[in-house]
Amino acid sequence: MKRYLMLAVTMLVAVMVGCGKNDSTGKKKAFISIGTGSMTGVYYPVGSAIMKLVNKDKTGVDIKAKVESTGGSVYNINAVINGDLDFGVAQADRQFQAVKGLQEWQGKPQTKLRAICSLHPEIITLVATDASGINTLADLKGKKVNIGNAGSGNRGNAEQVLKIAGIPLESFTAESLNAGECPKMLQDGRIDAFFFTVGHPAGTIKEATAGKRKVHFVPITGMAELIKECPYYAVADITATYYPMSSSKKDVPSIGMMTTFVTSADVPEDVVYKVTKTIFSNLDELKKMHPALSNLTKAGMLKGLSAPLHPGAEKYFKEIGIL
Ligand code: GLU
Numbered sequence: 195m196k197r198y199l200m201l202a203v204t205m206l207v208a209v210m211v212g213c214g215k216n217d218s219t220g221k222k223k224a225f226i227s228i229g230t231g232s233m234t235g236v237y238y239p240v241g242s243a244i245m246k247l248v249n250k251d252k253t254g255v256d257i258k259a260k261v262e263s264t265g266g267s268v269y270n271i272n273a274v275i276n277g278d279l280d281f282g283v284a285q286a287d288r289q290f291q292a293v294k295g296l297q298e299w300q301g302k303p304q305t306k307l308r309a310i311c312s313l314h315p316e317i318i319t320l321v322a323t324d325a326s327g328i329n330t331l332a333d334l335k336g337k338k339v340n341i342g343n344a345g346s347g348n349r350g351n352a353e354q355v356l357k358i359a360g361i362p363l364e365s366f367t368a369e370s371l372n373a374g375e376c377p378k379m380l381q382d383g384r385i386d387a388f389f390f391t392v393g394h395p396a397g398t399i400k401e402a403t404a405g406k407r408k409v410h411f412v413p414i415t416g417m418a419e420l421i422k423e424c425p426y427y428a429v430a431d432i433t434a435t436y437y438p439m440s441s442s443k444k445d446v447p448s449i450g451m452m453t454t455f456v457t458s459a460d461v462p463e464d465v466v467y468k469v470t471k472t473i474f475s476n477l478d479e480l481k482k483m484h485p486a487l488s489n490l491t492k493a494g495m496l497k498g499l500s501a502p503l504h505p506g507a508e509k510y511f512k513e514i515g516i517l
Contacts, residue, residue, distance in 0.1 A: 223256045224465045229270035229282035231346075232374030233263050234397035235390075236486050237283040237453070240313060243483035244455075244469070247476045254468045265345025265372065268298055272345075274458050275306050281461070281469065285316060285347035285391060286426040286452040290500040297350055308504035310455040310470055311495040314393040314486040317430045317450035318351045320412040321402050322387035323380060324441050328412055331359040340369040340376050340388035348373070348391035355449070358420050373398050381405035387412065393453060393486035395436035403440040411446040426451045426498060452498035459504070466506025474510065492516055 228245055231237035238261065245259040262279065264270055270282030271292045290296075295303035322328035326337060334356075341356075341363070342349030349370070356363065369385055376388040380402050390398060403409050411432050421427045430450035434442050455473075457466055473480060474492060481487050496516060503511070511517035 221256055222464070223258070224462070226257055226259045226280040226461075226465065226469070228259060228261045229264045229273050229279040230261050231264060231266045231270075231283065232372050232398065234374050234377075234401060235266075236314065236316075236393035236396050236484065237266070238263055239397075239484050240393075240453070240487060241283055243480055243487070244473060246483075247480060248469055248472050251468070251472045251476075254471070255464050257465065257468055259469075265343050267345075267347030268350075269345030271304070271307060271456065274456055275304050277458065277460060280465070281310075281455065281457050283313065284454055284456050285351075286312065286454050286498040286500070287424065288347045288350070289454050289456060290424075290426050291350075293501045304501075306459045307501040308457050308459050308461075308466075308507075309499035309501040310457055310466065310504055310507045311473065312452040312454050312498040313495070314453050314484075314490070315430060315450050316391050316393050316453050317432055317448050318348070318355060318389065318391050318414055319394075319396075319399065319432055319448065320387060320389050320414060321376075321380065321399060321409055322412050323383075324408040324410055326386035328387050330412065331356065331361055331414065333412075334361055334387065335365045337386040338367040338369065338384070340371045340373075340379070340385050342389060343370050343372045346373065346391075348389050351391045352389035354420065355414055355417060358417060377401035377405070380409065381407050383407065391450075393484075394433055395485055399437060400439075403437045408441050410441040411448075413446050414448040417449050421449060426500075454499060456501060457504050461504070461506075463504075463506040463509065466504045467509050468506075470504075470507040470510040474514065 228241045230241035241261040245261050248259040267284040267288040273279040274282045292299045292304040341352035373390045379385045431445040
């Protein structure tokens with residue numbers, strides 16, 4: 195009996211999430227979920243910031259948003275397409291690949307994916323212990339290196355830069371850990387280095403640099419070909435002053451891309467309209483909610499998108515005259 199009751203409650207919750215229903219006053223109420231990343235990454239606090247703003251705003255559709263900690267970009271895109279999540283944070287390169295049917299979506303272009311806007315920039319970040327002697331990508335050979343969990347965006351980035359650098363995955367022990375586990379593994383000496391594509395400053399990186407073992411950032415250079423081939427990549431430096439405990443005292447060159455905010459064509463227009471409006475009309479507040487967001491501009495947030503804009507977002511952008 196209890197089991198059936200549980201099942202009924204679960205089904206009711208499942209029906210309520212992602213779709214609208216009217217409350218006692220007749221006003222439309224919607225429950226939405228936002229997929230992020232590991233809790234100490236930047237997606238999680240950024241998704242939480244959007245959630246707080248949406249839950250506070252009482253105009254239009256009454257939305258109750260919640261965030262979920264997930265495996266990252268690839269997981270979020272797939273969950274949004276499947277309807278398991280309503281919104282997700284995802285790297286611009288992953289959005290591009292899903293829409294074009296590349297990498298994880300090889301031969302299967304994802305037609306339901308919709309873009310809302312870009313958020314903060316992310317950088318492919320390779321963190322290594324000083325003791326490992328890893329100072330270039332070539333030094334990874336023979337070491338124990340985390341390239342990322344299957345649902346992450348960074349796993350594909352690590353594979354791409356290693357391919358360009360001519361370092362086969364078989365030449366080192368490649369781990370598939372979630373980024374959140376890496377600082378401890380690095381500090382415990384159970385891995386020598388880890389890749390994480392993330393905005394800065396990031397909790398994970400602060401944690402990794404703050405332990406007894408000294409760590410530094412490894413430059414990712416020689417990527418001109420990759421940048422030329424892939425419109426979403428750009429050169430970017432990791433700001434050393436964000437991590438005073440790291441042995442890297444100067445900014446470290448790498449490549450990066452934008453973080454984007456995505457949804458599905460199945461999410462109702464009025465819900466996406468309200469979420470978009472909340473983000474853009476509270477931009478000054480949003481920029482103060484995480485240092486990685488501090489340079490956001492309305493114009494910049496319309497760049498780096500490859501999926502079609504969701505009609506709800508498009509409606510808002512036209513209304514404020516930025517489209
Ligand atoms: N870019 C990472 C990924 O897609 C997540 C970064 C973060 O959590 O801030 O897996």
